[in-house]
Amino acid sequence: MxxxxxxxDLLRSLxxxxxxxxxxxxxxxxxxxAAVAEVVRDWLAARGIxxxxxEVEPGRPNVVATVPGRDPRAVLLESHLDxxxxxxxxxxxxxxxxxxxxxxxxxxxxxxxxxxxxxxxxAELAAGDPPPFGVVLAAVMDEEHAYRGVLDLVDDLADTxxxxxxxxxxxxxxxxxxxxxxxxxxxxxxxxxxxSSRPAEAVNAISLMGRVIxxxxxxxxxxxxxxxxxxxxxxxxxxxxxxxxxxxxxxxEIDVDRRTLPGEDPYAVWERESAELAALLPGRIEVDEPFTxxxxxxxxxxxxxxxxxxxALARAGRDGTARxxxxxTDASKLALAGVPAVVLGPGALDDAHSAAESVALADVxxxxxxxxxxxxxxxx
Numbered sequence: 001m002x003x004x005x006x007x008x009d010l011l012r013s014l015x016x017x018x019x020x021x022x023x024x025x026x027x028x029x030x031x032x033x034a035a036v037a038e039v040v041r042d043w044l045a046a047r048g049i050x051x052x053x054x055e056v057e058p059g060r061p062n063v064v065a066t067v068p069g070r071d072p073r074a075v076l077l078e079s080h081l082d083x084x085x086x087x088x089x090x091x092x093x094x095x096x097x098x099x100x101x102x103x104x105x106x107x108x109x110x111x112x113x114x115x116x117x118x119x120x121x122x123a124e125l126a127a128g129d130p131p132p133f134g135v136v137l138a139a140v141m142d143e144e145h146a147y148r149g150v151l152d153l154v155d156d157l158a159d160t161x162x163x164x165x166x167x168x169x170x171x172x173x174x175x176x177x178x179x180x181x182x183x184x185x186x187x188x189x190x191x192x193x194x195x196s197s198r199p200a201e202a203v204n205a206i207s208l209m210g211r212v213i214x215x216x217x218x219x220x221x222x223x224x225x226x227x228x229x230x231x232x233x234x235x236x237x238x239x240x241x242x243x244x245x246x247x248x249x250x251x252x253e254i255d256v257d258r259r260t261l262p263g264e265d266p267y268a269v270w271e272r273e274s275a276e277l278a279a280l281l282p283g284r285i286e287v288d289e290p291f292t293x294x295x296x297x298x299x300x301x302x303x304x305x306x307x308x309x310x311x312a313l314a315r316a317g318r319d320g321t322a323r324x325x326x327x328x329t330d331a332s333k334l335a336l337a338g339v340p341a342v343v344l345g346p347g348a349l350d351d352a353h354s355a356a357e358s359v360a361l362a363d364v365x366x367x368x369x370x371x372x373x374x375x376x377x378x379x380x
Contacts, residue, residue, distance in 0.1 A: 007365045008103065010119065012096035013039055014112040015105035021082040021144040027059055033081040033141040036112075037061045040081070040119065040139050047123045049137075056152045062140045064156065067126045069134035073161045075305060075375050076136045076339060077122065078150065078330055079115040079168030080143035083107035090355045102358040110352035113359035114168025114345030115139055117367035124372045131375050133163055143330055147294070150330040154337045163380040164305025164340040166371060167331040170347030170359070171323075173367060175309050177342050178228040178324035180259040181296035181332060183266035184237075186288040187212060187277055193243075193250030202248035206241045208284055209252040213239075215280055216256065221269075226261045226298075228324025234258040234273070255291075259326065262298030266290065297332040299340045304380040306342040312373035316366065325349070344371070 017036040022028065037053055040063045044051040051065035063081070066074070083106045086093040093106035103113075122137045136157065140149030169176075189209045194202025213236050221232040234256055241252030258273065260266055267290070274287040299306060301322035310320030322342075327349070331341035346363035 007116065007120065007361050008098060010043065011103050011108065011112060011116045011361070011364060013043070014116060015096040015103065015108050016094050018094055019081050019083055019107065020085055021142060023145045032059055034059045034061060036081050037063050037139065040115070043119060044122065044137070047126060049122060049126050054156060056141055056148055060141045062138060062149050062153055062156070064153070065122065065137040067122055067131070067135040067137070069131045071133045073163050073380065074134035074136045075378055076138065076157070076162050076165035076334070077118040077168070077371065078138045078140065078153070078165055078334065079111045079118055079345070080149065080330065081115070081139050081141050082144050083110070084144050084353050088355055089357070098361070101362060102360050104356060104358040106357055109170045109347035109357050109359045111168050111170065111345065113347045113364050114170065114367065117346060117364050117371060118168050120368035121371035121375070124368065125375055133375065133378055133380070135375055136160060136162070140330065147330065147333055150333045154333060162339045163378060164303060164342070165331065165334050166305060166309065166374065167329055167334065167341050167343045168345045169329050169343050170345050170349055170352050171325065171343055172348050173313070173318055173344065173346060173363065173370070174323050175306060175313065175320060175342050175344050176325050177297070177299040177301050177306050177322040178226065178262060179297045179328060179332065179343070180229055180261060180326050181264070181266060181294045182260060182292060182328060183258050183270050183290045184255060184292040185270055185290045186253055186255050188251055188253045188286040188288070189281065190284050190286065191248070191250050194248040196246045196248055199248050205249045205252040208281055209239070209241065209254060212277060212280060212285070213254065221258070223261055223264065226324065228322070229261060229326065232259055232261050232264070260296050262296040264296065266293045266295065294328050295332045295336050297329070297335055297341065299335055299342055303340040304378050305340060305374065308377040308379065309342055309344060309370070309374045311377055312370045315373060316370050318370070
């Protein structure tokens, strides 16, 4: 098991290296994923693990490392390099300060804590007898925005036979085999602009949108609930409308976040809901094509890697019961490519993206031991 000092040194080096996702814009000086990718590569290489940077976009690489096993097939350990923004943080986002056994900073929980655990597990496996299956450790870019890192990884590993994957996210060391997907789209109401002194001569697009928002809140998606995830949801998340305080608005827009369940096709959901909303106000509504699409995850708990993880958790005195969670992860992209994936990591979701983001160092160390034990225990 990794020593507390080793965990602290590694995680602090990751947190101190800023890797804020530019969200499709230019990479700000000193940010982006390139610098932390080099930290990951160099730390692994210093422990005899073959690791290389594989550029996805200019200056924004994935890191891919391998530990040989007795079987040419491999278990994938995947987590991400990027973090969300630091605005509003109440702790120094890049200091990696430690208080009461917790390390603070942006990404400490999501997902540099899980990534550190995977790195420590890979180093432990590389230092001993070859594990039954090889290990591919991937630290990817852009998870917090458009998932380009994992999508590139899927193509990159097309010729590698993977028996399954563990995806690192803060789950409180609970194994997650199911999560919701999403489809996000823009709805636009079409009114007739006019002078606010004569509103009867215009058609107020904001008033029309009120009816749409009311409908979305009242009419739940007609989908049977999932045993681990509950029901599907849809929520209006942003609104834009109006051009001035004395003008009746001719258009208004909202963004809709529809959380999908396993078995739902996001594009089919969008088509169905587009027709539903168009019928609500005929001739007065437009629905744009989705700007975000992500599939749900539903991995059988009995598949090799989740089953091995459940056994490793039990040996560590933890509950290995498979769970579901509402947020999305890279695991759904891997599962869509045919790689059964389970999500696990130290840290609580409530700490992710928070003003005082942190993770318990003892949980990172325990996660490393559980992941290494999982790899050793895979039967496929």
